[in-house]
Amino acid sequence: MNEIYIEKFGGASVNSAETVRNVASIILTQNNKRIIVFSAMGKTTNALESIVKDFYKTKKIKSSLIKQIEDNHLVIIKELFGDGSKEIESKLKIVIKEIEETLIKYKNSTINLLYDAIVSYGEIISTLIISTYFKCIGIEHILIDARQVIKTDSNFRGANVDWRLTKKTIKEQVSPLFKENQIIITQGYISSDAKNNPTTLGREGSDYSAAIFAYFLKAKNVTIWKDVPGLLNADPKIFSKTVKFDKIPFSEAIELSYYGASIIHPKTLKPLENKSIPLFVKSFIDPKASGSVICHCKSTTPNAPSYIFKDNQTLLTLFPKDFSFIVEERISAIFSIFAQYGIRINLMQNSALSFSVCFDLIDQELLYDLIDKLAPNYTVKYNDGLRMITIRHYNEKAISSVIKDEEIIIEQRSRVTAQFLVKK
Numbered sequence: 001m002n003e004i005y006i007e008k009f010g011g012a013s014v015n016s017a018e019t020v021r022n023v024a025s026i027i028l029t030q031n032n033k034r035i036i037v038f039s040a041m042g043k044t045t046n047a048l049e050s051i052v053k054d055f056y057k058t059k060k061i062k063s064s065l066i067k068q069i070e071d072n073h074l075v076i077i078k079e080l081f082g083d084g085s086k087e088i089e090s091k092l093k094i095v096i097k098e099i100e101e102t103l104i105k106y107k108n109s110t111i112n113l114l115y116d117a118i119v120s121y122g123e124i125i126s127t128l129i130i131s132t133y134f135k136c137i138g139i140e141h142i143l144i145d146a147r148q149v150i151k152t153d154s155n156f157r158g159a160n161v162d163w164r165l166t167k168k169t170i171k172e173q174v175s176p177l178f179k180e181n182q183i184i185i186t187q188g189y190i191s192s193d194a195k196n197n198p199t200t201l202g203r204e205g206s207d208y209s210a211a212i213f214a215y216f217l218k219a220k221n222v223t224i225w226k227d228v229p230g231l232l233n234a235d236p237k238i239f240s241k242t243v244k245f246d247k248i249p250f251s252e253a254i255e256l257s258y259y260g261a262s263i264i265h266p267k268t269l270k271p272l273e274n275k276s277i278p279l280f281v282k283s284f285i286d287p288k289a290s291g292s293v294i295c296h297c298k299s300t301t302p303n304a305p306s307y308i309f310k311d312n313q314t315l316l317t318l319f320p321k322d323f324s325f326i327v328e329e330r331i332s333a334i335f336s337i338f339a340q341y342g343i344r345i346n347l348m349q350n351s352a353l354s355f356s357v358c359f360d361l362i363d364q365e366l367l368y369d370l371i372d373k374l375a376p377n378y379t380v381k382y383n384d385g386l387r388m389i390t391i392r393h394y395n396e397k398a399i400s401s402v403i404k405d406e407e408i409i410i411e412q413r414s415r416v417t418a419q420f421l422v423k424k
Ligand code: ASP
Pocket: 010, 011, 039, 040, 045, 046, 122, 188, 189, 202, 203, 204, 205, 206, 207
């Protein structure tokens, strides 16, 4: 059989020498043709983000921040390679130097382009170390640069895939590699535009990369390895008791991620659903356990309400100054202003004389700017720091288990979903 499988290992699965060894042991248990997609190690992307912010403000390289990234990786390298670490250490040095050169190169460009050019190094470094280690222990593979294969537009920090071009690059550059290789290793999250500028697919975008490869290679399935046993009905950091779903339909998983469940990068599921490629979510801590599968199935098993908490919500309420009713034309004008600010609306409610919209926290400056834009026609009131609680497949017991004495600002219920915007 020549079927291809896709696996994705996130940052937490490769945040230490011990976890990298664990990943190797998982990979060694199978022997089919695979693309293995890796994220940056641990919290590297956040650390690179700090470098970008600092450099954009000061236009000076803060060496302590760069050194921290180098040191974090050196700890892992030393433990993985012991006495044989010199070669990979000098390769790491070259990449670190490249980060500094890239900062200079993009000194006068927009923050978003600078951002993508720099944060993409997290994945470059992780795959460099992992690939070198795999070679060292005899896991044969070929390492490819995802930036040459995943092509996007120039919407930096959340680039849109150019499906036509990516189909071509995968067909020409990736598929033929399986003639001589069983395993291909590559980076998640990173890509490039038509001019070969580096781009990224949005935070946590490695899942999406895995789905893109799966889509074009008609993969048998995708496995995302995580530090939780599978898809849970609530965030285990908030809830002491959670239920693991064994099976969940694509449509339901898409709904959950739409409401903010941080299970999987939201763009991941659609391409897989279209090609009927099941997505397994499994624990890298307990790789033999069954995990969860998202697939074309009728309903979720076991059946349980899902709880999604989304903090940092802002609520704007608009009252037309001319006391006219809130009618369709007004709503469409309001929407177009929100779209200009790239705001994704999480919940809205209208009455005859007011229109309320809830969305994720945006930059304070941007918020004031937005309010200024609305001010000529509306009196604007706002609340921030709110929490949105969404319960899918709710019942009264599920609601009373999470809504206690919070002040409820807006409440909405459909047949399947109950949402509460509350003051924390
Ligand atoms: N390294 C990137 C991030 O932390 C992408 C990913 O992990 O999926 O957002």
